Amino acid sequence: MEKVLTEIAEITADPYGYVAGLKERKEKKVIGCFPMHIPDEIIHAADLIPVVIWRGNEPVTWGHAHVPPYDCGITRSFVDDAVRGKLGFMDGMVFHVRQCLQAGEFPFIMERHVKPSYQKVLYLPALYPGDVMRDFTITELEGFKTSLEEFTGKKISDDNLNKSIEIYNKNRGLLERVYEIRREKPEILKAREVMQIVWSSMFMLKEDHNKLLTELIKGMEAKTVEPEKDKIRVIPVGCLCQTLQFDILDLIEDLGMIIPDDDLYIGSRYFANQVNLDGSPLGALADRYLTRTPVCPTKGVWQVHWGDEAIKKMRDNDARGIISIIVKYCPPHACYYPDFKSKMEKEGINAIMIEMEHEIITLEAIKTRLQSFVEIIGGV
Amino acid sequence: MDVKYKVNRLQTTNEIRPLVDKHWADLRTAKERGEKVAWASGPTFIFAYAMGMKCHFMAGYSAYCGGIGAGEEVLKVAEMTGDLPETCSYHRLHMGMGEAVARGIDINPQAILPMPDLMVAGRLCPEMSHYAEGLNRRFDIRVLPIDLPSVYDLKDQPRLREFVYRQFKEVVIPTVEEVCGKPFDYDRMSEILTVLKKVATLRNQCWEFFKTKPACWTLWDYGVSIAPVFYLMGNPAGIAYYERLLEELQERKEKGIPAIAPDGEKYRLYWDGWLPWAFLGKFMRKFTPNGAICLCGRYPWEFFPHPELIDPEHPVETWADLYYGEGRLTYHFSPHGTVDLISELIEDYSIDGLVMFSSKTCRIMNLSQPGVIDVLDKKYGIPGVIVEGDMIDPAMISDAQIETRLEALYEMIDSRRR
Numbered sequence: 001m002e003k004v005l006t007e008i009a010e011i012t013a014d015p016y017g018y019v020a021g022l023k024e025r026k027e028k029k030v031i032g033c034f035p036m037h038i039p040d041e042i043i044h045a046a047d048l049i050p051v052v053i054w055r056g057n058e059p060v061t062w063g064h065a066h067v068p069p070y071d072c073g074i075t076r077s078f079v080d081d082a083v084r085g086k087l088g089f090m091d092g093m094v095f096h097v098r099q100c101l102q103a104g105e106f107p108f109i110m111e112r113h114v115k116p117s118y119q120k121v122l123y124l125p126a127l128y129p130g131d132v133m134r135d136f137t138i139t140e141l142e143g144f145k146t147s148l149e150e151f152t153g154k155k156i157s158d159d160n161l162n163k164s165i166e167i168y169n170k171n172r173g174l175l176e177r178v179y180e181i182r183r184e185k186p187e188i189l190k191a192r193e194v195m196q197i198v199w200s201s202m203f204m205l206k207e208d209h210n211k212l213l214t215e216l217i218k219g220m221e222a223k224t225v226e227p228e229k230d231k232i233r234v235i236p237v238g239c240l241c242q243t244l245q246f247d248i249l250d251l252i253e254d255l256g257m258i259i260p261d262d263d264l265y266i267g268s269r270y271f272a273n274q275v276n277l278d279g280s281p282l283g284a285l286a287d288r289y290l291t292r293t294p295v296c297p298t299k300g301v302w303q304v305h306w307g308d309e310a311i312k313k314m315r316d317n318d319a320r321g322i323i324s325i326i327v328k329y330c331p332p333h334a335c336y337y338p339d340f341k342s343k344m345e346k347e348g349i350n351a352i353m354i355e356m357e358h359e360i361i362t363l364e365a366i367k368t369r370l371q372s373f374v375e376i377i378g379g380v
Numbered sequence: 381m382d383v384k385y386k387v388n389r390l391q392t393t394n395e396i397r398p399l400v401d402k403h404w405a406d407l408r409t410a411k412e413r414g415e416k417v418a419w420a421s422g423p424t425f426i427f428a429y430a431m432g433m434k435c436h437f438m439a440g441y442s443a444y445c446g447g448i449g450a451g452e453e454v455l456k457v458a459e460m461t462g463d464l465p466e467t468c469s470y471h472r473l474h475m476g477m478g479e480a481v482a483r484g485i486d487i488n489p490q491a492i493l494p495m496p497d498l499m500v501a502g503r504l505c506p507e508m509s510h511y512a513e514g515l516n517r518r519f520d521i522r523v524l525p526i527d528l529p530s531v532y533d534l535k536d537q538p539r540l541r542e543f544v545y546r547q548f549k550e551v552v553i554p555t556v557e558e559v560c561g562k563p564f565d566y567d568r569m570s571e572i573l574t575v576l577k578k579v580a581t582l583r584n585q586c587w588e589f590f591k592t593k594p595a596c597w598t599l600w601d602y603g604v605s606i607a608p609v610f611y612l613m614g615n616p617a618g619i620a621y622y623e624r625l626l627e628e629l630q631e632r633k634e635k636g637i638p639a640i641a642p643d644g645e646k647y648r649l650y651w652d653g654w655l656p657w658a659f660l661g662k663f664m665r666k667f668t669p670n671g672a673i674c675l676c677g678r679y680p681w682e683f684f685p686h687p688e689l690i691d692p693e694h695p696v697e698t699w700a701d702l703y704y705g706e707g708r709l710t711y712h713f714s715p716h717g718t719v720d721l722i723s724e725l726i727e728d729y730s731i732d733g734l735v736m737f738s739s740k741t742c743r744i745m746n747l748s749q750p751g752v753i754d755v756l757d758k759k760y761g762i763p764g765v766i767v768e769g770d771m772i773d774p775a776m777i778s779d780a781q782i783e784t785r786l787e788a789l790y791e792m793i794d795s796r797r798r
Contacts (some may be wrong), residue, residue: 066750068768070466070740071507079786098529101504101743103793107532108715112755123540128525132546139539176430268501300503300525331467335510338462338475339517 001219002262004212005193012196013205019051020089020204028046029091029117029152034078035202036155036265036296038126039141039285041275044206045156046148048092052202055242056081059359066109072329074242075102075357082114092118092151094144098125099298100332101309118151120144125262126300127290137286141374145282154286162280171206172271174213179261179268180341181315186233186260187225191249194259199243199266207269231258232377233319237340238326239264240298240333245360249368252323255374260317263310268293294301295333306336307343314349321350328357350377385671387664388632389600392625399617400607404444404490410434411494416560417725418492419474421511422502422528423703427552429614430569430695431560435500437611438508439654442470442772443781445477446574446658447604450491451772457485469741469772471511478519478594498559499523500552501692504530504710506743524555527730529715530744531704537711546698569695572614580687582622586726589629590675590729594644596632600664601639602656609683639673646671646792648730650722652678653737653745654771666782670790674735676725678745679711715748719755726760733793734764740749740776763792 012346023030030049033040063080081087093116093267097104107121122140125133143291145156160180178197179256181190189197201209234257236244245299250261262268273291276284295306310322322344326333337353344351352373354366418428421438445451451473453705455773459465460478461483466470480487481495499521501512515521517664526547531537552565572613583605605625607619631637650669651674658662667673689707690699703709711717725731734756736749739766753764765785770776 049465066748068738068766070742070745071743085641098506098527098534101747104532104714104747108751112751121536123532123536125527125529125543126506126509126525128503128527128551130547130551132543132550133527135546136539139543143539168453235628297513300504300506300509300513300527302516302523304766305517326464329466331507332510334464334467335471335507335514337464337717339514341462342518 001216001222004216004219005151008196008212009193011200011204014146015054016086018087019049019203023089026205028315029088029305031092031094031118032087032090034096035074035100036269036290036298037096038122039289041164041285042141042145042148042156042161044096044167046152046159047154048148048152049205051090051313053078053093054199054203056086057357063350066113067105068360070106070329071102072241072327073356075105077358079105079109082110087114090116093119094120094122096124098123100330102355112221117260118147120147120172124289127292128300134290137289138282141282141285145307158281164283165275165277165281167206167210169274169277170210171201171213172233172274174210174217175201175271177217178213181217181220183238185225186258187228188220188223191253191259192246193250194262195243195246195264195266198270202266202270228258230256231259232256232321232374233260233318234321234323235259235261235263235310235314235319236267236323236325237263237267238324238333239328239356240296240327241265242327243354243359244325246357247324247360248354248356248366252365255370257374260319263294263313269296282345305339305343307340307347310340311343311347311349321352321375324353326353326355328355346376350360355373383549383642383646383671385668387598387668388637388639388641390597390625390628392600392621392628394606395621395624396604396607396774397421399612399615400444400622403607403612406492407436407493407722410638412772416498417494417496418498418500419496420500420502420516421700422526423505423709424502424526425524425611426554426569426572426613426699427548428498428500430565430573431556432565432568433556433560433561438470438474438511440607440611441493443655443671444584444777445473445491448488448490449503449658450488450773452488452776454480454491454496460780463537465775466740468507468511469770469776471507471514473772474511475514475518478515480517480554480726482531485492489550489734491779493568494563495519498556501525502692504528504713505742508740524552524620524789526552528703531711531717532714534711535715537708540710541700544706545700545757547702548614555628558679558760566695570692573690573692575614575693575696576609576618576691577687579618579622580647580684582587582619582626582684583609584687586622586626586629588632591732591789592633595648595673596629596637596639596641597737598639599651599680600660601678602680603660606680610770627672630635630703639669640671646674647673647676650676650725650729650731650734652718652722652734652749655738655740656737656769656771658772658774659769659777662777662779663782666786670786672786672790675731677722681721681725682709682712694710713747715742717751718748722752723759726762731762733789735789738762738768739770740768741770741773750797761796763789763796765789
């Protein structure tokens with residue numbers, strides 16, 4: 001178990017180097033997909049390496065000549081990485097430009113400054129009423145598949161696509177098993193380790209990741225841990241599209257809290273919902289995208305309240321509070337948050353919000369908020 | 381000696397305020413008359429109008445709030461009731477107004493609207509969806525959502541047109557029929573489009589007076605005259621308004637009266653992005669003393685620049701085609717469409733420089749502005765600057781930043797002239 005965790009920590013410490021090396025070892029082209037909704041099973045089935053684009057680890061410099069400072073961290077960081085030539089190992093890029101306005105920044109900048117061999121723009125719809133939404137989602141996915149076939153010069157058969165979906169479903173199942181064990185024994189992994197485990201799935205080949213997870217799970221199942229009953233269980237929510245600074249996760253734990261489960265994108269949201277393998281694979285991928293839960297504020301869902309889902313997760317895990325993590329300048333989350341907060345107040349839930357920026361100048365303000373929060377819910 | 385520039389105000393534009401006031405007053409009192417009320421975002425209100433509903437329009441209401449000076453107090457209510465200041469100021473205005481009504485907070489009564497029977501929510505930008513969702517969650521407003529993607533690449537346009545047209549036919553029309561309890565009135569939609577076609581044709585004739593040197597009017601004059609080509613659509617008063625405006629502009633040309641005294645403009649500018657509704661005067665005071673005027677812009681050109689494409693005989697089809705067909709109205713939200721449109725405008729209106737207004741809370745028109753400036757500079761040798769601000773929220777406006785950027789623009793234009 002420790003060996004796997006060390007390997008994952010090393011991989012996530014330098015995703016650039018890892019993916020560039022992977023490309024060389026496998027002799028396959030790499031396609032970067034902007035998070036959160038691109039069904040990269042189709043890229044996998046095209047015998048390419050799909051990776052979910054990540055927020056980098058350096059302050060934004062040249063990127064500010066292309067995007068305003070009031071765009072979110074991953075937008076600025078990704079553009080910065082791209083224009084500085086750090087993403088030369090990506091042969092192609094895919095953007096779902098309807099997810100948020102900032103995602104619309106990328107294609108033009110990439111065309112002009114990065115010139116990837118392959119670029120695809122997707123317009124996945126909001127989850128609104130009418131058959132037209134599902135039909136259009138399938139149209140979009142068919143166009144995506146065709147564009148990849150043109151890029152590689154090879155057809156993607158339904159068999160290949162189903163095989164890729166199976167591999168991805170297996171990965172989702174294994175990640176879910178990791179989370180199950182963590183729910184039983186929250187002390188077994190540090191929160192940063194859990195995030196690294198999920199994040200590594202986003203840029204490793206799923207076959208390779210599945211092997212690591214299988215070994216990890218064996219170790220986790222066998223390991224006994226001493227329950228730390230004085231720790232206060234909390235559920236972090238949000239942090240859409242990007243990694244949370246590991247320091248913040250450490251801070252939460254250092255202040256006497258423990259995370260038995262989460263509602264983070266680089267967390268449980270990433271592997272939620274298997275793809276049904278009965279029937280047409282593109283239809284099944286469309287249906288996964290069109291699933292209303294976990295509620296994602298980028299999808300136009302209001303039949304289910306995000307707050308209710310978070311509260312359920314909190315209660316299911318005997319947790320005592322919810323920590324919303326909003327990425328600074330993430331309009332979908334920021335617009336939803338007032339209603340989320342009202343729900344927390346109405347239901348009498350202990351909840352706090354922290355804003356996360358790409359460039360953290362000081363953790364003190366976040367620490368003060370979290371400290372107050374943990375004192376209020378009984379951590380002293 | 382320095383030239384003292386001064387705006388020559390148009391007379392006709394004084395007539396717009398009563399038209400606009402009447403529109404909003406009618407909406408405010410509609411429920412008292414037993415009329416159905418709708419709210420709308422994106423180009424969707426025409427479906428409500430066709431059914432005889434009184435209808436609000438998201439950006440129109442926001443512009444009105446900004447224009448009557450109510451923006452700041454309504455935004456304060458939004459912030460006080462939990463909205464985050466980085467979210468779209470149009471979104472916050474509506475939440476603030478709704479919360480003020482729900483909680484009995486005193487705001488300018490002209491800024492208050494009745495809660496609608498239906499919110500026709502066009503998701504032209506994703507934030508319009510957040511706004512409709514918020515209204516539904518907080519005030520239990522029934523929402524009719526429509527996804528209206530902007531077109532990144534023209535090759536995507538046919539399938540997006542089909543997607544949107546199907547929503548009009550399969551979702552929008554059946555829903556407004558259900559809400560109003562009667563069949564959809566295609567004839568009324570045709571009538572509205574017939575009036576729109578006449579108004580937009582007259583408006584285009586007025587645009588010709590931006591081309592003259594010196595120009596006879598400014599983009600700000602047109603900015604306050606947009607309502608008849610948009611949310612006052614179908615109102616014949618719009619025809620009369622633009623007839624009088626055209627007459628006044630013709631007279632100005634004949635008499636040699638420029639938009640700014642004494643002899644007209646020194647710098648002819650293009651304005652990108654939203655108009656800064658609450659700050660039109662502020663910006664005017666930064667342009668005029670330098671002899672600068674804005675003559676054209678992407679947002680003001682969103683309102684049917686090609687009236688010849690409006691086909692009232694096929695109302696629903698033509699509405700889809702205007703936005704996703706030859707009209708290309710949503711394509712102009714993408715960087716490629718932006719470059720195409722601005723190129724046309726630079727050539728048609730003899731533009732010297734570009735002012736790219738970047739809203740800190742609404743990014744739909746900010747996309748790739750630095751890249752757009754670069755492309756156009758290379759193509760035409762015309763400089764551009766980005767000016768940051770907001771349409772409504774004064775907290776997002778910095779005088780010094782605006783002045784510094786505009787000074788830089790004037791200097792760049794001068795240096796290229798030398």
